[in-house]
Amino acid sequence: MKKNKIVERAVHGVFLILGLLTLGCVLLITVYLIISGIPAIKEIGLFDFLFGTRWASTAEEPSYGILPFILTSIYGTAGAIVIGVPIGFFSAVYLSKFAAPKIKGFMENAVSLLAGIPSVVYGLVGMLVLVPGIRTLFDIPDGASLAAAIIVLAIMILPSIIKVSMTALEAVPKEYEDASLALGATPVETCFRVSVPAAKSGIAAAVVLGVGRAIGEAMAVMMVSGNVPNMPSLFQSVRFLTTAVASEMSYSSGLQQQALFSIALVLFLFIMLINAVLNFFLKKENC
Amino acid sequence: MSDIMTAKDLNLWYDKTHALKNVNITIPEKSITAFIGPSGCGKSTFLKTLNRMNDLIPIVKITGEVCYNGQNIYDSSVDVNELRREIGMVFQKPNPFPMSIYDNIAYGPRTHGIKSKVKLDEIVEQSLRDAAIWDEVKDRLKKNALGMSGGQQQRLCIARALAVKPKILLMDEPTSALDPISTSRIEELAIELKKSYTIVIVTHNMQQAVRISDNTAFFLLGELIEYGETEKLFSQPTDKRTEDYITGRFG
Numbered sequence A: 001m002k003k004n005k006i007v008e009r010a011v012h013g014v015f016l017i018l019g020l021l022t023l024g025c026v027l028l029i030t031v032y033l034i035i036s037g038i039p040a041i042k043e044i045g046l047f048d049f050l051f052g053t054r055w056a057s058t059a060e061e062p063s064y065g066i067l068p069f070i071l072t073s074i075y076g077t078a079g080a081i082v083i084g085v086p087i088g089f090f091s092a093v094y095l096s097k098f099a100a101p102k103i104k105g106f107m108e109n110a111v112s113l114l115a116g117i118p119s120v121v122y123g124l125v126g127m128l129v130l131v132p133g134i135r136t137l138f139d140i141p142d143g144a145s146l147a148a149a150i151i152v153l154a155i156m157i158l159p160s161i162i163k164v165s166m167t168a169l170e171a172v173p174k175e176y177e178d179a180s181l182a183l184g185a186t187p188v189e190t191c192f193r194v195s196v197p198a199a200k201s202g203i204a205a206a207v208v209l210g211v212g213r214a215i216g217e218a219m220a221v222m223m224v225s226g227n228v229p230n231m232p233s234l235f236q237s238v239r240f241l242t243t244a245v246a247s248e249m250s251y252s253s254g255l256q257q258q259a260l261f262s263i264a265l266v267l268f269l270f271i272m273l274i275n276a277v278l279n280f281f282l283k284k285e286n287c
Numbered sequence B: 001m002s003d004i005m006t007a008k009d010l011n012l013w014y015d016k017t018h019a020l021k022n023v024n025i026t027i028p029e030k031s032i033t034a035f036i037g038p039s040g041c042g043k044s045t046f047l048k049t050l051n052r053m054n055d056l057i058p059i060v061k062i063t064g065e066v067c068y069n070g071q072n073i074y075d076s077s078v079d080v081n082e083l084r085r086e087i088g089m090v091f092q093k094p095n096p097f098p099m100s101i102y103d104n105i106a107y108g109p110r111t112h113g114i115k116s117k118v119k120l121d122e123i124v125e126q127s128l129r130d131a132a133i134w135d136e137v138k139d140r141l142k143k144n145a146l147g148m149s150g151g152q153q154q155r156l157c158i159a160r161a162l163a164v165k166p167k168i169l170l171m172d173e174p175t176s177a178l179d180p181i182s183t184s185r186i187e188e189l190a191i192e193l194k195k196s197y198t199i200v201i202v203t204h205n206m207q208q209a210v211r212i213s214d215n216t217a218f219f220l221l222g223e224l225i226e227y228g229e230t231e232k233l234f235s236q237p238t239d240k241r242t243e244d245y246i247t248g249r250f251g
């Protein structure tokens, strides 16, 4: 009896320590980012930093405006959502409600595989197929562009959108669907008027998760977007918040390096915001 | 009283399980027909063959006929959705949609193409009145239906089924999840509804069959053992197995 209690306590303690370790990591990163991100913003000025349209960190007279990155990240994510959400949503509807078991099993495996592909591979395929494709199709000098990044991102967010939406759709009680069918509604009507509304917060969570993935992606977009700090335009080379940090960090110093930390801080705030929205939807799901 | 539904030599298999064996039955219009029998004897299965809800289970195989208004409902020319509109169903567990009371009732009519607000308001009120729940909910039609008590939810489900103007109402143990007071309200409601509708009710509760039904069918292991006027079936059963069941010797 007594021994049991001691073991119980010990296990409890171990779990607590592990939990605190995770929390500690999060806190450490947060504090570190804030501390190292603030100085550059102070020196450059918040307004000039966030809304400056020119990024020229290595010029004679350097300029540190990150609006091009912010807008590129927003447009890129929005574009990926516009393309990826309808495809992912309808795939999820099909797989969870209409597909024959064999097709469903096969497709689920394919989606899992898609989720497991490293982002550098997405980037590579994008570089070799998408970029030249866009160049010839639209007859522009360089295919590495926002458009290419949007397409790659749209494909990359598909697995999370499909899986999370499917989970939500499959959790809809069968009783609701039976009731609808028994009233003479067709399976398609039942799906879109009962199942989808009942799963709506889960589907919203899937979209937000997709947003999070898209905005945080660096490697693949770096490889297909040309990585030039232009103000975003669909068929021009662009640079994202993530790739802005990644591409200069290795050789930066002084204010330039501090500014990169500030970019990371901005990115971090975006992610926090997205997480808050996600939590909101998940909470709604549970009640 | 004329007949509204007839099953002829109906057999049903779940894969290899022979769940209904040569069922023959004729259900008269505007009356209450009760199905009784021990758990697993095929009552729900048979009830679901009457509005083809079994179609949704891929492993089901059916032979024989179910005639409704002289037509075999398993004929390939039959529009299943129209059939289910005419033959409504109330389930064992109350299953209102997770939406407002109003939208629950309006769901069926909207599905069948009614858009006019005035018309929908009228149908909603009439259906709720017919299901004897109007007075309880008229002030909170916009509230979520899941906030109602179990008994209210079940009457809401009956109202929802009535809203598409069915001819027949199939009920699968509609009171088994309810308290005695809610149960007696549903029983009163069923008796009231048989003036305009044909009701087929599965019940686990023999007293309920006696209280409300005109005819009773006794099922055992997928077979229809005995079928006749309720009073006669319970007072002078012709089959030994029926007698054993109603006297509580098994089941």
Ligand SMILES: Nc1ncnc2c1ncn2[C@@H]1O[C@H](COP(=O)(O)OP(=O)(O)O)[C@@H](O)[C@H]1O
Pocket (backbone or CB within 6 Å): B014, B017, B019, B037, B038, B039, B040, B041, B042, B043, B044, B045, B046, B057
């Ligand atoms: N979806 C199903 N798949 C396979 N077998 C089923 C299914 N539904 C019912 N059965 C079987 O059919 C028989 C009759 O079941 P059911 O009609 O539910 O009985 P009751 O409603 O009289 O309790 C049982 O043996 C049950 O196990």
Ligand SMILES: [Mg+2]
Pocket (backbone or CB within 6 Å): B043, B044, B045, B172
């Ligand atoms: Mg049953």
